[in-house]
Amino acid sequence: MIILIYLYYIILPFSISLAYVFSYLYFILNRKFFIPKDFFFIIILYIWRLISLIYNVLSITPIKEIFDKFVYVIFSNVKLGDKIINSLLFSMLFSNLVIFLFGIYDFLFPTFWQKFYYIKTNHFELLLNKKEKILIRNTNNYPIEIYINNEKVLIPAQFLSSLKLENGYYKITSKDSFFIHTKNKISNEFIYLKNFWNEVNNFIGPFGHKLVASGFLSIITILFFCAYLYFRRIFLIGFIISFLSLVLTFSKSYIPITTFILFLIYFLKKKNFIGIFLSIFIFLIFSIFILTYFEKTSILRLNFYKAGIEIFYKSPIFGIGYNHVSDYLENYMKLGLIDNAFHTHNIYTDALSETGIIGFIIFLITYFYFAIKFLFKGYKEKNFISISAGWIIVMILITGFFEKNLDRAIIDLLIFSIMGLARAKKPPNWQ
Numbered sequence: 001m002i003i004l005i006y007l008y009y010i011i012l013p014f015s016i017s018l019a020y021v022f023s024y025l026y027f028i029l030n031r032k033f034f035i036p037k038d039f040f041f042i043i044i045l046y047i048w049r050l051i052s053l054i055y056n057v058l059s060i061t062p063i064k065e066i067f068d069k070f071v072y073v074i075f076s077n078v079k080l081g082d083k084i085i086n087s088l089l090f091s092m093l094f095s096n097l098v099i100f101l102f103g104i105y106d107f108l109f110p111t112f113w114q115k116f117y118y119i120k121t122n123h124f125e126l127l128l129n130k131k132e133k134i135l136i137r138n139t140n141n142y143p144i145e146i147y148i149n150n151e152k153v154l155i156p157a158q159f160l161s162s163l164k165l166e167n168g169y170y171k172i173t174s175k176d177s178f179f180i181h182t183k184n185k186i187s188n189e190f191i192y193l194k195n196f197w198n199e200v201n202n203f204i205g206p207f208g209h210k211l212v213a214s215g216f217l218s219i220i221t222i223l224f225f226c227a228y229l230y231f232r233r234i235f236l237i238g239f240i241i242s243f244l245s246l247v248l249t250f251s252k253s254y255i256p257i258t259t260f261i262l263f264l265i266y267f268l269k270k271k272n273f274i275g276i277f278l279s280i281f282i283f284l285i286f287s288i289f290i291l292t293y294f295e296k297t298s299i300l301r302l303n304f305y306k307a308g309i310e311i312f313y314k315s316p317i318f319g320i321g322y323n324h325v326s327d328y329l330e331n332y333m334k335l336g337l338i339d340n341a342f343h344t345h346n347i348y349t350d351a352l353s354e355t356g357i358i359g360f361i362i363f364l365i366t367y368f369y370f371a372i373k374f375l376f377k378g379y380k381e382k383n384f385i386s387i388s389a390g391w392i393i394v395m396i397l398i399t400g401f402f403e404k405n406l407d408r409a410i411i412d413l414l415i416f417s418i419m420g421l422a423r424a425k426k427p428p429n430w431q
Contacts, residue, residue, distance in 0.1 A: 134162075
């Protein structure tokens with residue numbers, strides 16, 4: 001049955017659905033299962049999220065995300081030994097090597113099926129004979145409203161939106177100009193839109209978005225670095241591949257924060273406390289530089305945070321409903337204060353506004369508990385998976401000030417599976 005766990009890590013970056021199948025099939029086939037007591041922190045968190053939705057008379061659909069976190073229970077029951085851990089890491093190494101190599105190939109040799117013709121317009125009519133993907137790009141510094149057969153779609157500023165349309169006739173209009181990209185020859189102008197790179201050549205891999213890619217790769221980078229330091233030297237290869245892939249995302253948050261975490265892990269291994277304090281000092285100086293250099297982005301982020309706090313005041317106890325902050329952010333986007341209405345780009349203001357002060361406190365207790373637990377367990381029991389799990393959560397909590405990185409299926413499936421392995425792992429020989 002352990003082959004299902006290997007397949008889980010191989011397929012996870014490419015297909016979340018198949019990863020679900022492999023993990024839950026393992027759960028079904030494994031007759032003896034126990035639920036870790038601390039999984040009840042997650043249950044309590046989701047009970048309150050459910051209450052916030054019921055209080056606001058909203059659909060309880062977002063609560064299904066708890067199934068992403070149930071892999072913590074599944075992987076806690078895996079019977080681990082060093083040979084199995086070795087094979088699991090090689091499974092991850094294989095999938096990350098495939099992503100990296102295909103990304104390089106995709107960048108150097110774009111193919112004809114990545115060719116999209118485009119035209120700038122504010123009125124376009126399109127007849128599709130089959131289901132097809134079209135792209136609409138807003139190059140303005142403000143969000144625009146477009147209408148597809150009278151159905152309104154809001155496109156954020158400087159944003160490329162991907163739409164899958166069924167066969168039929170479509171009229172696409174807006175009072176503002178936009179670019180439409182299609183594989184049909186609608187003009188003589190064309191570009192190659194690569195699969196593993198976005199339009200400004202940030203590496204996105206099979207994840208579809210730069211921030212999802214950088215979040216996933218940051219987690220894998222920390223795991224392989226700990227495996228290299230504490231388990232087997234050969235996993236330096238996995239670390240190099242994942243870190244190079246992370247650098248190619250050009251993420252302004254994940255790259256410096258993950259690098260900072262790596263230095264802390266290294267200096268703690270060497271018990272070099274001067275190095276630890278120096279790393280913290282350099283990180284703080286670098287953070288100030290980043291905030292100053294990217295002033296425009298910093299102002300936008302502050303506007304998001306202010307919006308989150310203002311929305312929190314609308315319902316400070318129960319919140320406005322889990323996963324519904326985007327409903328309120330549209331007004332801020334129309335005023336030009338923010339450039340999109342997906343979330344507040346901060347897991348803390350999201351939690352505060354959506355689930356109120358009680359949900360916010362439960363959220364903090366849950367994730368800080370797991371971070372502290374795995375770090376203490378890891379260094380006490382000489383368990384490198386637990387060490388990596390603890391530092392991964394710390395990385396997520398820090399980057400969470402700048403990005404929405406939790407409650408995404410692929411990120412949760414990776415984090416909580418590693419947490420499960422950390423709980424299941426018997427202490428290996430310390431190296």
